[in-house]
Amino acid sequence: MPNSRAALDWLLREDDDERAVPVSERVEVDDDHWRMSTERLDIGPGMWVFLSLADVWGEPTLEPRHEEPSAWLCSNIAVKGKVSLSLSDGLSTDITDRCSVLYRAVDKRARFSPAPSQRLQLAGYMLRSDRVRQMLGESLPAMLPPLIDENAVSSKLIEVPVGVRVRQAAGSLFTTKLRGALRLLFLEGVVLQLLAMQTARLDRGVSGRENPLSPKERSSILEARDLLLANMRHPPSLAALAAEVGLNEKALNAGFKELFGTTVFETLRNERLEHARQALENEDLPVKRIAFRVGYNHVNNFINAFTARYGTPPRKYRVRRSER
Known part of the structure; x- marks a missing residue:
């Protein structure tokens, strides 16, 4: 395999950095949380599966x-x-069989938390920005450039309906009928097909807008996000914002x-719950106080929202994290 594989620090993490396991071509885990097998493939210049x-x-x-630089x-x-x-900077979403995601993590890290009690089959790919530009050229949708911006200072995430x-195309990536160069060729073709179908969705406007945001609108929305999150305890109303x-x-x-996205x-809501999750992991504060700090006046509402987001109630989440 290419030497560039050694330069890819891909970590499988179940709890903390001390127990992080470097991933080579394939990693298998069988423990109290899951039985998992993940495979990483370099299938061509600027393309990973x-x-x-x-x-x-x-x-x-x-x-x-x-x-990767x-x-x-x-x-x-x-x-x-x-x-x-x-x-890491607060963007989040749920990936399901009805909603895929295109994203760029500014610090090149992402956290995946599977829902419990399920069979998970997850396909993913990475494409280097110059290859995306080369393939799409003038057909590059207006929503895609922020995802491949070399000078970006914040992450970007877009939900794409599935x-x-x-x-079916994503499922075909798991085929076991091909080996060697034939398999790599097949995988490359499927990834390009997936990119084309997802890009077509973006070109039609995933958000329902007929026209892309103008620079002024983009600036206003970035300002609105800063104002919204400046005080999560007392955020402005939608009308005021x-x-x-x-x-x-x-x-x-x-x-x-x-x-x-x-x-x-x-x-x-996502930013509140992410701050609460970090507080549960790093601070010895009562759950009620954490809930109040991030903007929940009623602790039961916080517990329900946290459980829906992370699959377990906050107290149980804290106990399990401390046990690990």
């Missing part, structure tokens, strides 16, 4: 990291099952969906 199969019964975490476009598609994806054709940045409420929500409310 990741194939994971798992029976999940606990709460594992997969945290890959790559050290250039920008890479990443994608994950769940053929079966559900996994939550979160990036239909039967995309799911829209008025502050000079947009109507519908345009603001659509712009959030286009830039961040989530609505204004979902962005606030």
Whole structure:
């Protein structure tokens, strides 16, 4: 395999950095949380494929990291099952058999948290930015350049709906009928097909907008996100936030969906819960106090939201993390 493989620091993480296991071509894990096998393939210049199969019964975490110097476009598609994806600067979403994701992690790390009690079949690929530009040329959708921007200072995540054709194509990546060069050739063709189908979705406007954001709208929405998250305990209302940045409420929500993959409310909720998760791991504070700090007046509402997001109640999450 190419020497560049050694330069890719891809980590399989179940709890902390001390127990991180370097991944070569294939890694298999069988423990109290899951039975998992993941394969990584360098299938051509600027192209990687990741194939994971798992029976999940606990709460594992997969945290890959790559050290390639250039920008890479990443994608994950769940053929079966559900996994939550979160990036270090607060962006997050659920990858399911109906919703795939295109993203760029600014620090080249991402956290995958599979839902418990399921069979997971997850396909992923990475494409170097220069190869994406070379392949798409003038057909590059307006939403794609931020995902391959060499000078980006923040992460970018876009949800892309999945239909039967995309799911079938992603499932074909797991074929065992081909070997050697024939398999690599087949995988490369499927990845290009997936990129084409996902890009076509973007070109039609995943967010429902007929036209891409103007530079002024983009600036207003970035400003709105900063204002929204500046005080999660007392955030502005949607109407107040829209008025502050000079947009109507519908345009603001659509712009959030286009830039961040989530609505204004979902962005606030995800950021609150991510801050709460970090507090549970790193601070010895009562759950009620953490809930209040991130903006939940009623602890039961916080518990329900946290459980829906991370698959376990906050107290149980803290106990399991401390045991690990």
